[in-house]
Each structure stands twice: as structure tokens, then as C-alpha cells.
Amino acid sequence: MPGRLEGKVAFITGAARGQGRTHAVRLAREGADIIAVDLPEAIDTVPYPLAGKDDLEETVRQVEALGRRIVTRPADVRVAADLRAAVEAGVAEFGRLDIVVANAGILTMGSDTVKAFLDVVDVNLVGVFNTVAAAEPHLRAGASIILTGSTAALLVGTVDRGGPGGLGYAHAKRHVARLGHDLSRVFASRRIRVNVVHPTNVHSGMMDNDFMYHAFRPDLDSPTSEDMMPALVDKSPMGVPWLEPEEVSEAVLYFACDESRWVTGQQLKLDGGQLGPVTDPGVPA
Numbered sequence: 001m002p003g004r005l006e007g008k009v010a011f012i013t014g015a016a017r018g019q020g021r022t023h024a025v026r027l028a029r030e031g032a033d034i035i036a037v038d039l040p041e042a043i044d045t046v047p048y049p050l051a052g053k054d055d056l057e058e059t060v061r062q063v064e065a066l067g068r069r070i071v072t073r074p075a076d077v078r079v080a081a082d083l084r085a086a087v088e089a090g091v092a093e094f095g096r097l098d099i100v101v102a103n104a105g106i107l108t109m110g111s112d113t114v115k116a117f118l119d120v121v122d123v124n125l126v127g128v129f130n131t132v133a134a135a136e137p138h139l140r141a142g143a144s145i146i147l148t149g150s151t152a153a154l155l156v157g158t159v160d161r162g163g164p165g166g167l168g169y170a171h172a173k174r175h176v177a178r179l180g181h182d183l184s185r186v187f188a189s190r191r192i193r194v195n196v197v198h199p200t201n202v203h204s205g206m207m208d209n210d211f212m213y214h215a216f217r218p219d220l221d222s223p224t225s226e227d228m229m230p231a232l233v234d235k236s237p238m239g240v241p242w243l244e245p246e247e248v249s250e251a252v253l254y255f256a257c258d259e260s261r262w263v264t265g266q267q268l269k270l271d272g273g274q275l276g277p278v279t280d281p282g283v284p285a
């Protein structure tokens with residue numbers, strides 16, 4: 001039976017690991033070929049390791065194991081020219097572009113500097129803008145753009161109390177929500193859709209690291225992932241500490257495929273009940 005994305009091509013940022021990788025694999029399983037980028041180096045305000053070269057190679061291995069093709073480039077979403085080069089290489093190989101997943105992101109909590117604010121806004125907001133701009137010339141009617149927000153965009157006081165980096169994260173994600181809303185209007189007459197997914201905590205390198213264990217369990221000398229669980233569960237009305245990245249990929253798949261062909265401008269909250277009715281009034285709900 002043909003997959004739901006047979007013959008389509010998806011461009012995914014931050015695809016070396018975490019949600020970016022599971023998005024690549026899920027879309028490939030439905031028949032899409034993949035253009036994947038990730039950052040070639042560290043960012044000094046990020047308090048946990050970002051992906052390495054081996055991680056992107058593992059994404060390639062998993063996509064190719066499904067019989068799909070993948071083009072990868074080292075690219076920094078802060079650098080528009082990197083993204084244009086990656087998209088052009090992918091379109092030269094596959095001949096088209098149908099799906100854009102602006103997923104790359106960082107969290108710069110823990111560094112009490114203005115640069116921590118600026119870096120996270122640069123990656124998580126300017127990077128999303130650059131991703132859409134690089135893809136736009138290649139998109140045709142029926143294309144779908146999916147932006148990754150966060151419940152931090154919608155719930156005042158989650159990470160924005162976490163110093164300049166936490167505030168920058170929330171600031172960037174609020175603007176991603178707004179960007180998705182406004183872009184959906186701009187692209188509508190071309191029959192191109194724009195939607196935003198807003199996950200709560202996700203079990204990826206961004207959460208599952210030493211810095212986070214200490215942030216959630218400052219009472220312990222050497223906290224582990226297990227030690228962090230009660231604090232995460234405590235914030236979730238449904239008692240879910242974090243989502244698996246694959247669970248977010250199911251939402252991305254829905255927006256990517258033709259079953260949602262008339263769905264645009266949505267802010268889909270994968271929040272385990274965390275948000276309830278309390279959302280930031282300045283952000284489209």
C-alpha cells in the first residue's frame with residue numbers, strides 16, 4: 001500500500017536527533033524523501049551538548065533503512081545562506097519540496113547574560129524565519145509548513161522565570177506562534193498551509209541531560225533522569241513527565257499529509273492537560 005507521503009519531499013531542521021530525527025523517520029516511513037540539516041558546532045550559551053556529526057549519520061541510516069533517500073548538510077539555522085544551500089541541494093536531487101518542518105531549537109537557561117537571550121531568539125525565532133524563507137521559492141500549492149513551538153509559548157511563567165535564557169526561549173516561542181498564525185494568512189492564497197505544534201516536555205537531549213536534572217532537583221548532589229521524574233509529573237495534570245519524540249511526530253505527520261489539506265493557522269497543543277484554559281492572551285490560541 002502506498003504511504004501517505006509517497007513522492008513528496010520534506011525539509012527538516014535540527015534533524016540529527018530528538019524530534020527532528022523522529023520526524024524524518026516518520027515522514028520517510030510514509031514515503032517522503034528527506035532534506036535534513038543540523039548544526040555543525042556548539043553554541044557557548046547552551047548548557048548541554050547539541051547533536052554531533054554521528055547523530056546526523058544515524059538519522060541517515062534510519063531513513064535509508066526504510067528505503068527512502070536523504071540529502072544532508074551541516075547548516076546553522078541562524079545563517080540564511082546555509083539553509084538556502086541545503087534546500088537547493090535537496091531540490092536539485094529530488095526535484096521538488098512539499099513539506100517544511102522548522103524544528104531546530106536550543107535552550108540557554110543557566111547563563112545569566114544578554115547573549116543567552118539573544119542566542120536563543122536567534123536560533124528559535126530567526127532560525128524559523130530563515131527556514132521558511134529558504135524553502136518558500138520552491139513551494140507549490142498543496143505544500144505544508146510546520147513550525148515547532150512549545151507550551152512555553154502559551155503558559156506564562158513556565159521557563160520565562162529561568163533568567164535571560166529562559167525568558168528568551170519563551171519570547172522566541174511566543175513569536176513562533178504568532179509567526180505561524182500570520183504566515184498562514186500570507187500563504188493561504190497559494191494554497192500552502194502553516195501550522196504550529198506546541199509540545200510540553202519531550203524526552204530528547206534538550207531535557208534529558210545533567211543540566212536539567214540539577215535544575216529540577218537542586219536538592220540532590222548528583223541527580224539522575226529518574227530523580228527528575230516526580231518534578232515533571234507534578235506539573236502535568238495527566239501525570240505525563242514527558243512525551244516521546246515519536247508522539248510529536250504523529251502530529252507533524254497529520255499536518256504534513258493531505259488528510260489535513262484545509263487545516264491551516266492551527267496551534268496544536270500536545271500538553272498533557274498542562275495548559276488548560278490558561279494561555280497567554282497575547283498569543284493566538
Ligand SMILES: NC(=O)c1ccc[n+]([C@@H]2O[C@H](COP(=O)([O-])OP(=O)(O)OC[C@H]3O[C@@H](n4cnc5c(N)ncnc54)[C@H](O)[C@@H]3O)[C@@H](O)[C@H]2O)c1
Nearest residue numbers: 014018019039050051076077104105150201202204205206
Ligand atoms: N525537549 C523539550 O522538552 C521540548 C518541548 C517543547 C518544544 N521543544 C522544541 O522542539 C524542538 C526540537 O527539540 P528537541 O526536543 O528534539 O531537542 P534536541 O536538543 O534533541 O534537538 C534539537 C536539534 O536542533 C539542533 N540545533 C540546535 N541549534 C541549531 C542551529 N542553530 N542550526 C541547526 N540545528 C540546530 C541540535 O543540534 C539538535 O539536533 C526545538 O525547537 C525545541 O525548542 C522541545
